[in-house]
Amino acid sequence: MKQEQFERLQALHEKLVDVFLDEADPDKWPGQGIALASMDAQTRGDRYWSKKNAVATIALTQRIQTLVTVVRVQTSGDDPENPAAVVDPQDDLDRQVADAEREASQLLANLQRPGAKAAFDKRVHGKA
Structure with missing residues (x-):
């Protein structure tokens, strides 16, 4: 992996964490403040989809973090900010x-x- 790719991967991770925090906010989900029994099927479905989307975003974030961690584990002892896997x-x-x-x-x-x-x-x- 090239140094530029590694840095872009880290920047993407940070952006996705921000997106997740926005998507996971229950105050922004459809039907906020409405009792579940009072919601129609469309609102319940939209609310469920919003939750699934937030989960998918954090799953992607975790996979990127795993990749970043794997690259960092291969770090040379001299410079921890310059991973050895980055060529x-x-x-x-x-x-x-x-x-x-x-x-x-x-x-x-x-x-x-x-x-x-x-x-x-x-x-x-x-x-x-």
């Missing part, structure tokens, strides 16, 4: 280049074996 894009590119070079050298080594090129050509091009 520098340049480091990722260097790793990909190293992997590609390693694979290319293995392919070259395989082709340099006696008879390997002929077997390769036969497999790829159908040559005899």
Whole structure:
């Protein structure tokens, strides 16, 4: 995960907590102040939906918090605000280049074996 993604994830978590606090306020639910027995089916349904929506928002918030926590658990001991799971894009590119070079050298080594090129050509091009 890139540092920018990690920071955006934390900002999203904070925004969702604010949304949850707004959605979970019973004073804002439909039918506020009306006895349950006096509510019509539409109002009861809307009230139930409002509660479910708040629960879904907090569930999403918890999952994001779990992800943030997992990233922080992998934190380097030197800087707790710089999680080890957050990678520098340049480091990722260097790793990909190293992997590609390693694979290319293995392919070259395989082709340099006696008879390997002929077997390769036969497999790829159908040559005899």
